[in-house]
Amino acid sequence: MTSDLRKVADFWSQYEPPVDAGNFYASPLTRPYIIETAYGKELVKEYQHDSNFAEDIFISKYLRGKKVESMLRGLAVQMFNVHLPQ
Numbered sequence: 001m002t003s004d005l006r007k008v009a010d011f012w013s014q015y016e017p018p019v020d021a022g023n024f025y026a027s028p029l030t031r032p033y034i035i036e037t038a039y040g041k042e043l044v045k046e047y048q049h050d051s052n053f054a055e056d057i058f059i060s061k062y063l064r065g066k067k068v069e070s071m072l073r074g075l076a077v078q079m080f081n082v083h084l085p086q
Helices: 003-012 031-039 041-047 053-063 068-083
Strands: none
Touching (some): 031 041, 031 053
């Protein structure tokens, strides 16, 4: 194992993600890394203490300014399309 990998392994092996936070992705220990990897470094500071970061970033970044009716229609079509007769 390389020196850098050993440092990372040694550091993270000392911590257990808190189970009360929901899961690995909601853990305050991994949240900054996940936010940076998925959305970019510029959003880490704003959302690092937000356990609902994925939903909040999605809403603020991708749904801002969209009409609710158009989102609901699209969602309803996706949800019920598989159940409609061909």
